[in-house]
Amino acid sequence: MRMPSPLLLPPLLLALLAAGCATRAPQPSGDPAPAPRPAGGWPDKDGPDAVIPPDLHKVPDAQPRLEPIRKGGPNKPYEVLGQRYEPMTEDRPLVERGLASWYGRKFHGRPTSTGEVYNMYAMSAAHPTMPLPSYARVRNPKNGREVIVRVNDRGPFHKGRVIDLSYTAALKLDLLRGVAPVEVERITYEDIRTGAWMRGGTPADATVLSAAEPAPLFVPGAAAGAPEQTSTALLRNPPAATPAPTPTPPPAPAPSLAAGAQTDPAALLAGGSSSGGGESTARTDAKIAPGFWLQLGAYARLDGAETMRRQVLERLDSLAPLLAVVRDKGLHRLQAGPYASRDDARQAAERLRLELALTPLVVERR
Incomplete structure (x- = not known):
């Protein structure tokens, strides 16, 4: 085989190098290191995990149970991105309509506002002002799907967005493509006590809010604050272990703790x-x-x-x-x-x- 003349190599190499420089995209300088995430989280890009567990659509909804609203801590007023938020501190009904987003791997496994660990594959959510912890019904009006989530985090912090869902909750609502309109209803103690939460419906005395200035679509949802669940198991004391004695009307004055009870x-x-x-x-x-x-x-x-x-x-x-x-x-x-x-x-x-x-x-x- 005939070899090219050495005299032709330098011009050829120069031409190739020149062509490469002309078509090569500029090398990205790289994003700066993210700022430390404040309690409640910064709205930032997020996404699904590299490997998604199978059958997430079979994950059961959160099961509402009576949990005390934490005093202070995650329910104290706070400020994020110049916006002040006043969380609810009482057991009140709340219904909102606005946009929902979801957050995933960026906060998966990180501590939440209440010290719990966020699990993007559990049925949880973040809300800017709902008392923590709470339970909420979230409905996608486009397809009629609805889920029940445990609200254990703060966020989202974009105008128009009313709730940030876990990956699995968003999947079950078919919201993984981006933010979309939803209806959010807080489940009250009375709903849990009577079982009304299993039937759904909006309380007549619920505060109905509609998010103003819907934000443009954002894929795949803004990150809300780290999920903060304070799963405080409530104590219940049932004395009367033995049948109640023949009842005798207690005196009009305030009876003692033992009055009418089976235990002391x-x-x-x-x-x-x-x-x-x-x-x-x-x-x-x-x-x-x-x-x-x-x-x-x-x-x-x-x-x-x-x-x-x-x-x-x-x-x-x-x-x-x-x-x-x-x-x-x-x-x-x-x-x-x-x-x-x-x-x-x-x-x-x-x-x-x-x-x-x-x-x-x-x-x-x-």
Whole structure:
């Protein structure tokens, strides 16, 4: 084979180099290192993981349960990107319409605002002002799909967006392509207590908000704050483990904690905190959801049960969302619940026994 003349190589190489320089795209300088993520997160690019687990559409929705709203912490007013937010601190219904986005691998495995670890494959969400933790129903009006998520984080922080979903929640709603309009409804304690959350529907007294200035589409959703779930298991103390004695009307004065109860709650919460939780009104003769409950006492008169409730809450205000006064077989029974299983109820009863020196009674309602 004939070799090219060495005299031709330099011009040829020069020509090739020149052509390469003319067509080569500029080398990117590289993005600066991201700023430390503040509590609640910065709106920034995000995306799915490199390997997605199969059958995520089969992941069950979050199961609403009564959890106390944290005082302070993630429910204190805060400011992000110059915008001030005032989180709700009470159990109130809330309905919003606006845009939903989702966040994924960027925050997967990172601590949330409440110290929990974000799992993009769980059914969770972030909301800028909903009390934490909360449960919410999210509906995609375009296809009618809806899911229930546990709200445990702060975000999103884009105008027009009302909720930031986990990857799996967005997948089940068919929202992975970007942000889209949704309807968000907070599930209240009453909804959980009565089982109304399983039927859906918007409460008549709900605050309905519509996000202003919808943001342009953004793929794949802005990152909200790290999910912060404070899964605080509430204690429930069901004394009345043995059948209630023949009821005798308690004296008009405020009965003691032991009045009408089957166990001696004299040592009830010796070191508990008093935060005025007793001022809230217990649900009386409300529709009681099926499940396992812990009975605190049985009283011939309603004021006996109410007084017991107030005294319990003075020492353990986290029980407030769980307590209900139920009239059954001629007695007013102070109960806390419901729990999803007997084991859950027994675990709560054991915690109550250790903390309050009570022997709770587990009651099943069908």
